[in-house]
Amino acid sequence: MRVLGDRLSLYLPVILMGVLALGTYWLVRSTPLLISHGLEAQVRHEPDYFMRKFSVKSFDDAGRLKSEVLGTDARHFPDSETLEIDLVSIRSFSEEGGLTTATAKRAVANADASEVQLFGEAHVVRQPMADKAGQVQPRMEFRGEFLHAFMDTERVKSHKPVELTRGNDKFTADAMDFDNLKRVMELKGRVKGTLVPAAAR
Structure with a gap:
C-alpha cells in the first residue's frame, strides 16, 4: 500500500x-x-441623452450664425451621431446670407444640422436671394411627407410625392432631386406643372 x-x-x-x-x-x-x-x-441604437423644448445654434469661423435647430423633444444616438427631433424647426444661412427654413413633425439631423431628413408634413422654404451675378432668385417652397435637405449644398431630395413652388410657378411629382447651386431640378414619375408667364407676375 x-x-x-x-x-x-x-x-x-x-x-x-x-x-x-x-x-x-x-x-x-x-x-x-x-x-x-x-x-x-x-x-x-439607443439614445445617450435627451433634450426637451430646446434650441441648438452653430456658428461659422467668423462667429456668424450658421444654423439654429429648435424642437419639443430630441434624442441623441451616439452610434450614428444623429439627433432625432420631434416638431422640429430649423433655420440655416448660406455663405451669401441666404435663409432656408425647414419644419416637420419629426426629423433626423447629423451633428451640425447640415443634413436633415424631415418626416411628416415636411416643409422647406428658401427665401428670395441675390446670386453671385446679382440676379434675384425667387422664393422656393417644398412640401411633402418626406424631404431630405442638405443645408450647406442647398440641395433637397425626396423619393416620395412632393409639391414645389418657385415664385408663382408650381409643380408636383412622385419624386424630386433639386440642386440650387447647379440650378438643376429633376422631377420623376407623374409630373404636373403650372408656369405663370412673366408678364402676368
Whole structure:
C-alpha cells in the first residue's frame, strides 16, 4: 500500500496540472462569447441623452450664425451621431446670407444640422436671394411627407410625392432631386406643372 501511495503522490501533480489545463481551456472558450455580447451592447441604437423644448445654434469661423435647430423633444444616438427631433424647426444661412427654413413633425439631423431628413408634413422654404451675378432668385417652397435637405449644398431630395413652388410657378411629382447651386431640378414619375408667364407676375 505504501508503494501504491508513493506512486500516486508522484502522479498527483500531473493530475492537478491536467485539471488546471481543462479549466483554462474552458475559460478561454467562454471568454470570447462574453466579449462579443459586450460589443453588441456597445453598438445598440439607443439614445445617450435627451433634450426637451430646446434650441441648438452653430456658428461659422467668423462667429456668424450658421444654423439654429429648435424642437419639443430630441434624442441623441451616439452610434450614428444623429439627433432625432420631434416638431422640429430649423433655420440655416448660406455663405451669401441666404435663409432656408425647414419644419416637420419629426426629423433626423447629423451633428451640425447640415443634413436633415424631415418626416411628416415636411416643409422647406428658401427665401428670395441675390446670386453671385446679382440676379434675384425667387422664393422656393417644398412640401411633402418626406424631404431630405442638405443645408450647406442647398440641395433637397425626396423619393416620395412632393409639391414645389418657385415664385408663382408650381409643380408636383412622385419624386424630386433639386440642386440650387447647379440650378438643376429633376422631377420623376407623374409630373404636373403650372408656369405663370412673366408678364402676368
